[in-house]
Amino acid sequence: MSELTAHLDVPLDRAAPAAARRAVTAVLAGWGFRDADWLDAAAVVVSELVTNAVRHGGGCLALHLESHDERVIVSVADGSSVVPRRRAPDNGGGRGIALIEALSEGWSVENYRGGKRVLVELVRCPQGGAA
Template sequence: MSQRSVRIDVPAGLNAPSEARHEVTVSLRAWGFTEPRWLDAAAIVISELVTNAVQHAGGDSVPITVQASGRSVLLSVADKSAEAPRRRHPDDRGGRGLMLIDALSARWYVQDDGGGKCVNVELQPYPGEVR
């Protein structure tokens, strides 16, 4: 089973979520993950993770790690805030991100990252053979 990993740093700011979607999708496609619906789910998840990091943690950049092993993919986003994400009731300002992540992933969890945190999301297993 081949294992692959890439680290991507996107500049924090308004374009961070779209840049993260692009970079993660390009990496996954290069590794043989090509099913459109599954890639869309991965893009939504990374967008939500990066949006939360930019909105709630600050910093100049958002470090992302993508790891793949067989049909399993782990997306990790680190930030400088030690405060763990929490669910809240959706309103006009947001509150839907963790609901989307719950719906589109196998599981997610938070790790301490030396004064900050790293939010890890295991995507649903890839629905086919990875080419």
């Protein structure tokens, strides 16, 4: 079984979601994931995770990618122990968890260094795993 990992410390500011999207897309493409729609979906998941961490988290923001053959897991850790939850959408947000659920195989939360880490397993890339 091949395994690839990447760890990125992301600045906790308004530019974090865009920076994380660019970095994750570049890493996944470098690992051989080529399907443009799949990469776009991965970027949306990352953006939502990082946006939630910036808005509702605290402390440091760490993004981690793992690829195990065809399985890709994205996780974002922050300093808040408050577990994300689905809520009704309004002008202030509330669509993130629904987007993550629509674009992934599933998600979970675990305690992490006094805060939490949200893990998302992406749907399988249509072209298979990384080369």
